[in-house]
Amino acid sequence: MDLDSMSILAVVPARGGSKGIPKKNLREIAGVSLIGHVGQVIQQLPWIDKAVISTDDPKMAEEGGRYGIDAPFLRPEALSSDSATGVDTWKHALVSAEKHYGIQFDISVYLEPTSPFRQAGDIERTVLELASQKHLAAATVSRTxxxxxxxxxxxxxxxxxxxxxxxxxxxxxxxxxxxxYYHRNGICYAMKRDALLACDCILSERCAAVVIDRQVVNIDEPMDLEFARILFGKIMLSRD
Structure with a gap:
């Protein structure tokens, strides 16, 4: 499947009102913010046509811009509360991006900054699984x-x-x-445009599982952030 023949949008959700870790998406691992880690991976994927950050916080938008993630809109207040769902945020970003760029995208990927151990290959595997025509969506998971x-x-x-x-x-x-058993790890969600606009759950029907076998961290609480920093340091040492 030739991904270059498709129009693909990356959405990076990063609201400013996180409670467990204030301004969580601006926190750094190895000197790079969580938003920055997403941006660095997106830059390795030339088949992603556009990347936007969905945020209600101008500082988050500015940080995204430092790593090539556009901020053509701010997320409305109704989608910035604790009760707002990921799928509604994703839909809003898709519709807003299409209006801004004048493009109708074929596929969108949803990349949460709180999963900083993603690799470019994880996203490519997920989109290729989706583009195989067998599924309407795909999501990365880890074994529980x-x-x-x-x-x-x-x-x-x-x-x-x-x-x-x-x-x-x-x-x-x-x-x-x-x-x-498996659980979501937030590394990558991918969905075809029409399926995304029609669904009411981030794990839609006919959603393929892409299993990530290595150790990853989903950052929610301060201890998760500390563990991620330790794990990242060990990974860097192992590469030297």
Whole structure:
């Protein structure tokens, strides 16, 4: 599949009102902001026609511009609250970008800055999976550690008694016997234009899974950021 023959938009969501880590998307790992890490990867993908940042914060928009990410609009207040959904933000960015550039895009990718360990190949794999015509969407996922799967999850009732979330959980004392589960890692979502405009969930129907086997971090809390910095340092040392 020739990606150069398609019109592809990258959307980078970066609202200014994050609570767990204030101004989270401007925080740095190895001297580069989270927004900057996204921009550096986008620059390695010549088949991405346009890249825009969806933000309500002029400082975030300015930071995106430093790394070649356009900011032709600011995100409206209604899409900047804690209750705003990712898919609505993505739709708004697509429609606004098409109006600004006068282009109807074939595919859009959604790249969250809070997943700074993405590689250009991750995005390309995701878009190629989508462009194969078998799916309307594709998303990167990571395998969930055995101790965090439904078979190992516990509940506590009103009497304080603990029980397995799944009744069959007690049968799986050996971790290797637990079925495989996966979770979103935020590295890349990709969707065909019409499917995106019609859907109401960032994981739409006919969404292909692109499994990322290496260690990645999705930054939400301060400890995640510290761990990401440590992991990034180890990765850099291993390359020397």
């Amino acid at each position: 550690p055995g101790s965090y799967t439904p078979h190992k999850t516990l509940t506590i009732d009103e009497k304080g008694d603990v029980a397995f979330y799944l009744k069959e959980g007690k049968k799986f004392s050996i971790r290797q016997e637990i079925p495989s």
